[in-house]
Amino acid sequence: MHPAKLTGLIVVCVLANFCGCAAPLDHPEIRSVLDKQVAAWNKGDIAGFMAGYWKSEAMEFSTPGKVTKGWQATLDRYRTKYPTGEKMGSLEFTDVSVSLRKPDEAEVSGHYRHQTPDGLHSGQFFLHMRRIDGAWVVVKDHTVGD
Numbered sequence: 001m002h003p004a005k006l007t008g009l010i011v012v013c014v015l016a017n018f019c020g021c022a023a024p025l026d027h028p029e030i031r032s033v034l035d036k037q038v039a040a041w042n043k044g045d046i047a048g049f050m051a052g053y054w055k056s057e058a059m060e061f062s063t064p065g066k067v068t069k070g071w072q073a074t075l076d077r078y079r080t081k082y083p084t085g086e087k088m089g090s091l092e093f094t095d096v097s098v099s100l101r102k103p104d105e106a107e108v109s110g111h112y113r114h115q116t117p118d119g120l121h122s123g124q125f126f127l128h129m130r131r132i133d134g135a136w137v138v139v140k141d142h143t144v145g146d
Contacts, residue, residue: 029131036051050075053071054132060139089117094110096108106130108129112125126141127140
């Protein structure tokens with residue numbers, strides 16, 4: 001390879017390694033986790049939605065004023081708040097942004113729209129995700145309503 005072309009290739013590779021932000025489509029595995037969560041939620045499947053979370057007592061879900069620690073406690077919280085598919089309503093994620101911190105860690109943020117029989121709820125979510133045993137999972141979820 002010509003030295004000038006090799007130098008250009010090296011510069012591109014170095015810049016790619018320093019760039020922590022990328023479009024959501026650059027992270028299909030992470031986007032797939034979120035898409036599966038939305039699909040499960042919209043089918044009334046809380047257990048399917050929870051499959052995107054780390055099944056550990058160290059997993060954390062927080063909203064202003066309340067922190068739930070542990071996968072099972074978070075599942076129980078959802079089941080109490082949304083006992084039926086009708087109560088769950090429909091969910092949509094938009095404006096998702098993924099920033100890789102390490103090859104196996106990412107920060108994800110976006111907006112949600114949640115239509116329930118009580119009305120439309122919306123806000124933002126901030127996720128810390130890790131690749132554990134080959135799968136991307138949510139380790140910490142901080143969700144804030146508008």
